[in-house]
Amino acid sequence: MQGNVACAEGALAAGCSFFGGYPITPSTEIAEHMALKLPKAGGVFLQMEDEIGSIAAVIGASWTGARAMTATSGPGFSLMMENIGFAAMTETPCVIVNVQRGGPSTGQPTMSGQADMLQCRFGSHGDYSIIALSPESVQEMYELSVMAFNLADRFRVPVFLMADEIIGHLRERIEIPDSVQRVERRPLNQGDLPFHPGEDLVPGFPRFGSGFKVHVTGLTHDERGYPCTTNPKVHEELVKRLVEKVESKRHEIADYRVTNPDAERVFVTYGSPSRSVEQVIHDNPGEEIGHLRFRVVWPFPEDALREFKDAKAFFVPEQNLGQIAREIERHTSVPVIRLPRFGGSLHTPEELTSALGAFK
Amino acid sequence: MRADRLPHIFCSGCGNGTVLNCTLNAVDQMGWKKEETVFVSGIGCSSRAPGYILADSLHTTHGRALAFATGIKMAKPELHVVVLTGDGDLAAIGGNHFIHACRRNIDLSVVCMNNMIYGMTGGQVSPTTPRTALSTTTPYGSAEPAFDLCELAIAAGANYVSRWTSFHVKELTRAILAGLRIPGLSFIEALSQCPTNFGKRNKFRQAMDQVEYFKTHGILIEKVQRLREEGKDIPPDAIVLGEMIRRNRPAMGVRK
Numbered sequence A: 001m002q003g004n005v006a007c008a009e010g011a012l013a014a015g016c017s018f019f020g021g022y023p024i025t026p027s028t029e030i031a032e033h034m035a036l037k038l039p040k041a042g043g044v045f046l047q048m049e050d051e052i053g054s055i056a057a058v059i060g061a062s063w064t065g066a067r068a069m070t071a072t073s074g075p076g077f078s079l080m081m082e083n084i085g086f087a088a089m090t091e092t093p094c095v096i097v098n099v100q101r102g103g104p105s106t107g108q109p110t111m112s113g114q115a116d117m118l119q120c121r122f123g124s125h126g127d128y129s130i131i132a133l134s135p136e137s138v139q140e141m142y143e144l145s146v147m148a149f150n151l152a153d154r155f156r157v158p159v160f161l162m163a164d165e166i167i168g169h170l171r172e173r174i175e176i177p178d179s180v181q182r183v184e185r186r187p188l189n190q191g192d193l194p195f196h197p198g199e200d201l202v203p204g205f206p207r208f209g210s211g212f213k214v215h216v217t218g219l220t221h222d223e224r225g226y227p228c229t230t231n232p233k234v235h236e237e238l239v240k241r242l243v244e245k246v247e248s249k250r251h252e253i254a255d256y257r258v259t260n261p262d263a264e265r266v267f268v269t270y271g272s273p274s275r276s277v278e279q280v281i282h283d284n285p286g287e288e289i290g291h292l293r294f295r296v297v298w299p300f301p302e303d304a305l306r307e308f309k310d311a312k313a314f315f316v317p318e319q320n321l322g323q324i325a326r327e328i329e330r331h332t333s334v335p336v337i338r339l340p341r342f343g344g345s346l347h348t349p350e351e352l353t354s355a356l357g358a359f360k
Numbered sequence B: 001m002r003a004d005r006l007p008h009i010f011c012s013g014c015g016n017g018t019v020l021n022c023t024l025n026a027v028d029q030m031g032w033k034k035e036e037t038v039f040v041s042g043i044g045c046s047s048r049a050p051g052y053i054l055a056d057s058l059h060t061t062h063g064r065a066l067a068f069a070t071g072i073k074m075a076k077p078e079l080h081v082v083v084l085t086g087d088g089d090l091a092a093i094g095g096n097h098f099i100h101a102c103r104r105n106i107d108l109s110v111v112c113m114n115n116m117i118y119g120m121t122g123g124q125v126s127p128t129t130p131r132t133a134l135s136t137t138t139p140y141g142s143a144e145p146a147f148d149l150c151e152l153a154i155a156a157g158a159n160y161v162s163r164w165t166s167f168h169v170k171e172l173t174r175a176i177l178a179g180l181r182i183p184g185l186s187f188i189e190a191l192s193q194c195p196t197n198f199g200k201r202n203k204f205r206q207a208m209d210q211v212e213y214f215k216t217h218g219i220l221i222e223k224v225q226r227l228r229e230e231g232k233d234i235p236p237d238a239i240v241l242g243e244m245i246r247r248n249r250p251a252m253g254v255r256k
Helices: A003-013 A028-037 A051-062 A074-090 A117-122 A138-155 A165-169 A232-247 A273-283 A302-307 A323-329 A349-359 B016-030 B046-052 B065-075 B087-093 B095-104 B149-156 B169-181 B207-217 B221-229
Strands: A016-021 A044-047 A067-072 A094-102 A108-112 A131-133 A158-164 A215-217 A256-259 A265-269 A289-294 A296-298 A313-318 A336-340 B037-041 B056-059 B080-086 B109-114 B160-165 B186-191 B218-220 B239-246
Touching: A003 A016, A003 A028, A003 A067, A003 A094, A003 A138, A003 A158, A003 A165, A016 A028, A016 A051, A016 B065, A028 A044, A028 A165, A044 B065, A051 A067, A051 A074, A051 A094, A051 B065, A051 B095, A067 A074, A067 A138, A074 A094, A074 A117, A074 A158, A094 A138, A094 A165, A108 A165, A117 A131, A117 A158, A117 A296, A117 A323, A131 A138, A138 A158, A138 A165, A158 A165, A215 B046, A256 A302, A265 A273, A265 A323, A265 A349, A273 A289, A273 A313, A273 A349, A289 A302, A313 A323, A313 A349, A323 A336, A336 A349, B016 B046, B016 B080, B016 B109, B016 B169, B037 B046, B037 B065, B046 B056, B046 B080, B046 B109, B056 B065, B065 B080, B065 B087, B065 B095, B080 B087, B087 B095, B087 B109, B087 B149, B095 B149, B109 B169, B149 B160, B149 B186, B149 B239, B160 B169, B160 B207, B169 B186, B169 B239, B207 B218, B218 B221, B221 B239
Parallel strands: A016 A044, A016 A067, A067 A094, A094 A158, A131 A158, A215 B056, A265 A289, A265 A313, A313 A336, B037 B056, B037 B080, B080 B109, B109 B186, B160 B186, B218 B239
Antiparallel strands: A094 A108, A131 A296, A256 A289, B160 B239
């Protein structure tokens, strides 16, 4: 199965019933597969007039209680940014897949990239927080697609599945479970204010059409949902909560894989570069080479770095100039070696091996 | 209405309250329950209206109300969805969503409070500002021709299109009511006076001066057609009013 198709199949298994999208390479197969399958599953597929409309329709559908998603790549992702901020501000669960290609601008439409990793975290204006996942295989395109919907509903945030062209277009054999676990969004209790955070900082969801008569706005709002744009305290409390509800749960959200935790030289990866590292470890059985692989990139699971107590250096192969290497540097005193790879191809095992050698 | 949200933000003399009143009157006549009616808007003075209505409402980003409404209506056709928008929101930044919502002919009712100006940001030129009119960004008079939103909606495929003004309260209410009844996209343009940011710069010293202008310059579409057939001139500053189209193109998102 192709990675993009596996992503769509994961979404369907998770109960996604609304897809709004716009064709863009290299993500289009996700839309095509949803167009094929969703109507037969009783869902709605809409090809919108642009990516701004796509994410808008997804947010609208989510307020009716539907599990809703869109899929895109660089240029379309940039167009979605304003409404992603709206989703963050209004605490609308939604899943956004970005099958990354080479940028900036139109860049390399058919080649792989990972240079939208900071954009997905910080791309819309204002302070907020989100969750981002990164798959390294077709199997994970399926699994993380399911996980994205559960996290979106659990935390009421936009969740990003930050794939790349190599994984999106990869074909591998995968195992599809008979059923998948679903974590539903908590409904609003009768009598509660619609934006009252509750204990875990995530308000209950007042689905449209269920009698709550809720006003939802991108303006700074109080717990009733009413605009309250000039009271500094209301703004501070709201924005801090939007960030804290995710950041305070980073340990719960964290998902990573550790190989050889006693190693001194440690690769840190997410997405397709992980595969090159796995090849290096496979080819050098006698050498102690560590590997930390993030399946969740945001909120950044900095505790994972401490799994490698003897680490003398972190090697970070990325298909960008070091976007996550920069984040790693913020959390460790160990040297961080950036290994950027451009042009859309994978790092070769040889270049990674020689990078290790150069550090000796 | 949400009494706990008052006072509202509309300036004294603003026409938007009248248009909102007509809209809610029409919704009331339809007997739509609050629990099954959603109001959606974008950004601008007009788009603040849903915040005062006691029903589910989504106050979205600038120009995108129709795209959000499309998602709501297609995901749950049982809901009645009314979009409240303005000339800047709908015709400038939201123009693409407007034509495609009309083309899809989604079962939405769109009421556009057209005050021919960007009111909330202090009076800048909009796509419907009449040529030569003054605004803060056309201090020497607008050089651009104005959009005819009704012609646009007709060309793009809306099932029902009508234009009235804040003076024509009964006609406007009837037009919105017709729009709510008709499956597919209904577009009702309501010219609305803006004494604060349009009137004061364009020779309408009092709010009522512009309302009076709507009254004296309004001309029914039927009369326009008759004048055309007779080969007579139509006054250049005439405001064409009435039902522009009512048809039955295939529609999407219609409640079963």
